[in-house]
Amino acid sequence: MPLAYNFAYLDEQSKKMIRRAILKALAIPGFQVPFGGREMPLPYGWGTGGIQLTASVIGPDDRLKVIDQGSDDTVNAISIKAFFKKTAGIAITEETRAATIIQTRHRIPETPLQKGQIMVFQVPIPEPLQFIEPKKSQTVKMHGFEEYGSMHVKLYEDIAKFGRIATAFDYPVQVHQRYIMSPSPIPKYDNPKLHQSPAIHLFGAGREKRIYAVPPFTDVVSLDFEDYPFELEQWDGACAVCGSQNSFLDEIITDDKGTRVFICSDTEYCRNNAGKSNP
Amino acid sequence: MRKGFDSEVFDSQTVFRHMLTAMAYPGTISGTGIDLFCPDRLHGAAGALLLTLLDFETPLWADMEENAPEIGWLQFHTGAPFTREEKKAKFALFTDCRTVMEPALFNPGTVASPDISTTLIIQTKGIDNDRQVRLTGPGIEKEVFLHIRGITLDFITNRMVLNQAYPTGIDMFFVHADQFVALPRTTKMELC
Structure with missing residues (x-):
């Protein structure tokens, strides 16, 4: 039966636009690049940003792994794998080492990643400052002028209320000593895996239409205080x-x-x- | 008109994956993964990169006349508009690297939108990993050495000045024949 879709669903012009955004995202680590997010055949919140990234990157020789909260077998992972099998005839693997592209919802695999592997993160809320400043026009300026004091105030308020930094997932990081970035809702346990990782990390937010990236061998530092250092679960x-x-x-x-x-x-x-x- | 990619879908994907890896690991010399025959003055890799990224949204600047056959070929296959204004260019093509002096003539983006910046594609007389410049920065584990034949000292100095304005900046691909290397704005370049 001939494929009823273009390879990997997206049309070629959409892929070009997303590919240009990916290259700029890698050139400016942690900066959220706006892109013309397309309607995908599944609702926002199901990984439309990640799927658009994977669709723009993937080729016939790739081996794709998809995980949802660390699991290869949960509903989001299964449906995304089915999507790429149907639209691109792609080989699927569960082995972290064998995968060339790993699309993930909210975990980084425990098995150490290797040079050349591509992680694709599904991101619900790409703006780490959104809960401090809901206006996009303002957060753009805060990033532009590196006005990040309020982020530390938020962490300090945690310490004042609970005696410790209570943020357990989506724990903010600073990338390449410049942009504060949401690592997506991965547990803070996974944050150190981003630091100087040999792999390429791409983040896609479909609803918010933002793409950002952490290139390999890049400093990714979880925010903390000298007297309240970042701690793992x-x-x-x-x-x-x-x-x-x-x-x-x-x-x-x-x-x-x-x-x-x-x-x-x-x-x-x-x-x-x-x-x-x-x- | 000379043909472009054999397969619009799979050739552009192959070339893009090589570009993605090159951009992620600056200083690593890469091939394009495909065979492409370009008009006269275009190197194979320059043609492949531009066919992969250009479309109607991306004004192209070049150190050639608008009616040059190379420009005609790129426009025929991508629909990209041609511009003479450096600041409006999304991509800029230099067929002769000795004429690239001042990358700051192009658009480095703004503090709020550093992504709205020109990407340079510069044809050189050769690229290898000899010790002309030492590269460090994101994507590079310790250091990488790079030798770009034909590039001027002025250009290297001007790029260093421009890089101090990070996060605004100009990203570059250096090309020779079917090979290319990426230098994003984050890559620090020191003369050896």
Whole structure:
């Protein structure tokens, strides 16, 4: 049956426009490049920004991995994989090491990324200053003139109220000593993986029509204070499936009496790790 | 009219992926991944990069006459408007790198919109990794050495001055035959 779509769904002119935005995003790390976001055949919030990036980057030789909160098998990941299988006939993999492009909703894989790999992040709210200053016209100026004091005030208010910085995901970072950037709603546990990463990180926000990027080997610093340094989440136990103690854990309620276990959020890492300990 | 890409869809994707990798890892010399026969004065890589990125939204400036066959070929395949005003150009093509003196003549963008800036595509007499300039910055693990044959000292100095205005700036691709290398505005260049 002949393909009923252009390769990877988007028309060629839309891809050109997005490709130009990607190159500018890489040239200005952390800066949100506006682009003419297209209507995609799924609602905003389901990764329309990420899908447009993947569609503009992907070729017939690529191996695509899609994860949703670390899992290869949840509904968003499954439908995006089905979308690219149907519109581009693309090879799908669950292996982090084998993937050339990894589209992700809210996690960075535990397996270290390699040079040349492309991460595509789905971003709901690209503007880290939005909750401080809702006017786009103002946040553009704040970024332009590096007026970032209020971001630290927000973190300080957390310390004043809770005794610690309470932001656990979408934790703001400063990229290449210049732009403050939303790393997308990844847990702050994943923030250090962006710092000096060998891989290429692209971020797409479909509703807000913004593309931004972290090139490889770029400084990405989580905001903090000298006396309240950036800290990672910690767990008392290990993963109930694979026993990993170096992985981001999800809490799972197993019955209606409140019994709970913790398991790896990254399903591929967990499966490989379990295979290692119980061959 | 000479033909452009064999496949609009797959050739442009192949070339773009090479550009994306080149832009992500500045100073790394790359091929285009395709065979493309361009009119006389256009190097293969310059033609491939421009066919991949140009369209009706992107005014093109060049160090050639508007009625040159090379411009005609690019316009036929992309529909890009031609401009004589440096500041309005989205892309600028130099067929002779000795004439590139002052990148600041082009549009470096504004503090609010540094992305609305000109990208230069500069044909050179050769590119290799000999020690002419040392590159550091995002995308470079420690350092990369680059040798751009035919580029003037004035140009290198002027680029250093322009780079101090970051985040505004000019991004560049240097081309020779079917090879190219990217130098985004974040890449620091020092003479060896």
